[in-house]
Amino acid sequence: MAALRSVELERPPQALKEEFDTLFNDQSLRFLAELVSTFEEEVEQILNRRIARKVHLNLTGELPNFSEDTAHILSDKSWRVHPVPKRLQRRHVDIGDLSPCNTERFKLGLSSPAQGIQVDFDDGNCPTYYNQIKGLYNVYKVVRNQFPDVPPISRAPLLMLRPRAWNMVEHNMMVNGKEVPGPLFDFGLLMFHNGKLLLQNNSGPFFYLSKIECYKEARLWNKIFLWAEEKLDLPFGCIKATVLIENILATFEMEEILYELRQHSAGLNCGIWDYSASFVNKFGHRPAFLLPDRSKYVNMEKRFLKSYMDLLVQTCHRRGALATGGMAAQLLPQGKDSAPYRRVLATVTRLKLLEIQAGVDGFMVYDLDLIEPMQRLFQMHTSGENQLLVLRDDVSVTSADLLTMPAGGVTLYGLKYNIAVGILFIEAWLTGRGHFFYQGQVEDSATAEISRSQVWQWIRHRARLEDDERVVTRGLVRSLAQELLGELKAHRGRDFRGRETLLTAAHMFLEVVQRRDFPEFLTTYLNLDHMFLSSQDAHRQLEAKDSLNHKL
Template identity: 70%
Template sequence: MDNVELNDPPYGLEKEFNTLLTADAIHFLSLLTSTFNNDVDKLLWNRTARKVHLDLTNSYPDFSPATAHIRNDTTWRVAPVPRRLQNRHVDIGDTAPCQTERFHQALVSSAQGIQVDFDDGNCPTFYNQIKGIFNVYQVVHEKIHGLPPVSQAPILMLRPRAWNMVEHNMLINGREIPGPLFDFGLLMYHIGRRLYENESGPFFYLSKVESFLEARLWNQIFIWTEEKLGLPLGSIKATVLIESVLASFEMEEILYELKEHSAGLNCGIWDYSASFVNKFGHRPEFLLPDRSKYVNMEKHFLKSYMDLLVQTCHRREALATGGMAALLLPKDKNSTEYESVIAAVTRLKLFEINAGVDGFMVYDVDLVAPMQKLFQEHSSGPNQLHVIPSMKISQSDLLVMPAGGVTLFGLKYNIAVGILFIDAWLKGEGHFYYSGKVEDSATAEISRSQVWQWIRHQVKLEDDDRTVTRGLVRALVQQVERQLGDESQPADLQERLHTAAELFMEIVLKRDFPEFITTYLNLDHTFLRRKF
């Protein structure tokens, strides 16, 4: 028997803790982790080695000749899409299940699905993980009055943490358990069979996958789990989020590795854009301009990525889904601002529909109905698997950076988002509202990435020709902190915002780019010593 150490239950969650972390569930987590621990280590080492190789050789990613036979074989397909996944027009994104009210609101909506998010839109405190998994458990086992049965509710697209995250509160053989194995293992143990029996899953999102080898590992985990829980092969279906530029060159291979377990691929703008800075930000040719002015899905490198994703998926009869609309609708439906938000979201999502996506996400529940109507008006049937873009997407199409500079507004906006995200994390929340949008770790990633890169390359502002330096950024951080703060707030809230501003400066001034802001914060003493 493996040695397992588990922290005490979070305050106020003793019932939830004892329901989930039974002796049998802990044994299952222990077996799962000990079986795949070495593979997780290799995965992370391979990521580091790949980055080092690209840097040492000053080379670019490309479609690999070693796997050309997979791309060139026109005969293979993923397993057929399950009935309940065939219509994915509109899902509700960034739904952290620890936020009970929002989670339940999503369940009674008309959305096709819910992104049950333990990753980008969630802060992974022990309280939030236990509360969130328990809330899902309660819903699947139909213990909440007033909610539809799981077979009739929007499908649950469960999104465990990515491989860069660890669970600090559970050690197996002296090592912290990988975050995704903790989330996936508990969810599968407690609700996997019930979801399968209700033709409602288990369906997953896989975050931040960087290569087909990582997809292969997930496939092995799925097979092992199905065997242990007595589920048929292929019961688990997963949508891989293509959030890394490296993964965009291996989309066919990723689908191939997950063939029996694939629910398709997903494209989103901000994590993917941030990955360019993550992998190549020190190279001048990959200088990414102001996202608030020059970066959107219509730009060539992002449109090429979306076109390739749709083409790849539909050739293999897999679903291709788009990103999330982050805009929030004003309460006054008769206001010009309301009409403006509807128009903006419609334009962006119509662009994705015309590109051939089978669905996308919205954050605001009130956007579900108008976006479903938009899909019905501009496409036929439950999906667009019949739409296969014919263009040839090359290496240069995926790597060319858009033209543009840096504005003072964009610099200050990125600073504000970065500070507010850290502030949200320090109070145990994974997303927040700012300037009419929901912001989460994806927008925090691109925000801090751009500030780091602009300092690194000493870019000049379009507004007044000033150079983006450490001194300028520090002065703007102080200015933004004052604007975001409120002197009438209690001293501890003011201190938390100041701590967030200092952490933001620390991150953007690092000599070497911190790979993920969430990893950096999750391992920081400021986060670890807080009691949630």
Template identity: 70%
Template sequence: MTTLAAVELENAPQGLQHEHETLFTADSVCFLAELISTFDKQVDEILRHRVGRKMELEQTGGLPGFSSLTSHLREDRTWRVLPVPERLQNRHVDIGDLAPSDTERFIQALRSKAQGIQVDFDDGNCPTYFNQIKGIFNVCKAVRNQFQGVPPISKAPVLMLRPRAWNMVEHNMMVNGKEVPGPLFDFGLLMYHNGKLLVENKSGPFFYLSKVESYLEARLWNNIFVWTEQKLGLPAYSIKATVLIESILATFEMDEILFELRDHTAGLNCGIWDYSASFVNKLGDRSAFLLPDRSKYVNMEKLFLQSYMDLLVQTCHRRGALATGGMAALLLPNDTQSAHYHSVMATVTRLKMLEINAGVDGFMVYDLKLIEPLQKLFQKHTLGPNQLHVLREDVVVTPEDLLAMPSGGVTLHGLRYNIVVGILFIEAWLTGRGHFFYLGQVEDSATAEISRSQVWQWIRHQVKLEDDDRAISRSLVKTLAEEIRRELQDFLQCNTEKAKRRLATATAMFLEVVQKRDFPEFFTTYLNLDHTFLSSST
């Protein structure tokens, strides 16, 4: 395999010389360079298309809607996606947010009774060079059954590989003088080293695709899949992908997204926080789209989120694709007899029953202790391995339903909570972690995204607090952030000057992003490009 691309690759991260040499062979680098050279311009085009769509909405004051240009695809009830592979037909409970660089947790997940694992290089992962190399190498070991006490890949929970989203860049490799798209770096290495073995074991390759905003992006991914299958000599249509519908724009194109990926799709996924944040991203300057306190007024029972989930299930099942729900972020206490344990279990059960009743075919959990009780819940309330037979013909969703903001205001608790989550996420990022634990649940870039989005929007619209009628201003947020920084020193046990400086840096960065005149498109882009992995010694 040869390529004319000029390639520059950073040296191995400290302590990962063997992993680096194993992944970056002469042939794998050539494959990766050719993949990136082939699709780099198209990646730039879809990113420019995103900017253009947002500018059009801002300049015209228009609203997202179902396109008349693709109405024939939506109205044609005859087309279907290719049948879902056997290993994907029963995925009641997947483990979510699993950064594969965390070797111990990855092994625990592989030994678990979950049906699948979201092997996450995106939301739950901080994409340092160390984490990417370690994580991809660990996937290679799992596929080759090199972890002791772990079932062979054909028997272990199926790996749902989640590369970074289009907004992320890999700084440690350059092709033709340009840093490379993060998702192509991740996808290329994962496919080159594991694609054939996964096909031989009828266990993939299966992917999650994050933050897709249009059917044009789905078309690009489909082209990448076709090219990769041909280059690696894999059977046609062997790659399958689940698209995460995390943007209000993508919600109006779910049929079209499935159509573009009809030979390579496993279905669509819905999740609450990235999706909610997309309203601020695309429409946040308008007071009509003011999103109220998420800790009090935003949940899957609200019309705009319920409509989104109902439409996703209906669209998927009409086309023969799987519809999967979000992740239970709550953590179960160890004491199974405690009132707290039963309270958490009751909350998770109620929320997951909403999804089961909507017709989803599965969902995710973070806490491994939730796997078996939620599998039993699914089995008790459904028939068979999935709910593809639940066609939801009762569902009629209008654009107004999808764009209906819930009523409600902002509480001081909600404001403080969003500030805490934003600061703690940045602090975790500066130490190379993509998630953290707070108040009995896991928080990742999705919750950080909605947190910083809401604070930015509340400042922009000078929303008044329900508690005391104070307007949310830059001054108020600064004051609260400083109070919170002092409180978090104890929570994080910042016993060294280095740790205190890191927390101060995280606080300053959070304030910077929520005060920007123009809304930063993605929190992780801001961290990855404007602050390229600031040293934790800052």
């Protein structure tokens, strides 16, 4: 019982009593407490190591490169990742950014022809206590075939479970007097309740691991997987995980990351916007790394991104691992015979064909109506379950290829777009939503990260607009933000509470892009900000007037 006495857990809104009581019992809490107690110190070391590495880069002016310390891993041509289960070998089209607390969309995804679903507790999800519990409970129900009119888990699209990244904290649970790391909270509950059933149904447990920056972080996840398999009496290596390579530092260690996870690897994944934002995060104060307008000059055809995808595919296939492309964020307009519909479909087709030709084994879409057209695209241009035999021996990527920024400037349209996405994402978070729709696309934390990163960097380097030579200053950004607020307020009419939230979001966005030092993650800033925390407290207080603290 000592483990349980070390746990403090907040009670959720009364509306979640059944979900809460199902997820949090003595056995699951003991498992969680032991998981956190075992690994929380190493999680802290990872976060401190990130800080130290960034300080070192700033002080020395050095740039990342392929490491000589791991030359023995790179030069050994014999090792391969362990083979993945049959159902993982063919995943041409997955649904991305599916927040599992959205019950109706989750059910639609499960009934779709997609081969997998990125069950997203991270980028596409706002981690309110309500959302986490509802999402975890929905996964619990799916695995037990408790949703009517949904295929059984053995035939439904695979659940690719994506816990939060290392930078996120779960405020509503404490172990040994400290708030617990968000990824351990998510992973622990997902594994405890679902791991064995997923395995029995040849459907998992499979995970996505986001925002990893180096191979030592992959090593920690491997230790966590081994620990969970032993504690839950599961076969060694049954957990499989895809690592999202969305940080420039991780790009130089992709082979080492596969090596550390070789018993548990399901491959690597490309993420264009988080990856692009990481350049600003790590080197944004350097003029040589001024990233031009993403709406005009940043795409997978540019040298630094094409090299990144080519290297990822080559690295994966050389070691027998699957390579996953990015997510199509576009939303198909209504009317299959309409010109807008055909235009959007043609754009998505062109971009995804580039990924297929690069050798990816699959990619993601957000719009469910894109699943079948993209599956047909794969069938037209490939044969077999995957492209593991496409070894890309033609590829020879250098550090210069990965670190050379594309040419281009800043447009007024691009600046306005970035401001809008940044403000609207913060507004979404303040209202408990992890993504929103804007100008025909789904926007989430990845696009919010690149948006606010670019605005911060353009102010810092006093970039000039191509349109009229105006300098991007904080005064110009504030003025454009006010214009946007005026347009949005007029559109929303008498929704005064919504207008107040929007104004708060604008203030927070302006604070972030004007700060002297670059906040590493927008989601960390939001998750720790008093406005977000107080909004969650207010939500709980509406549901329960008794003490929120449940001590075990």
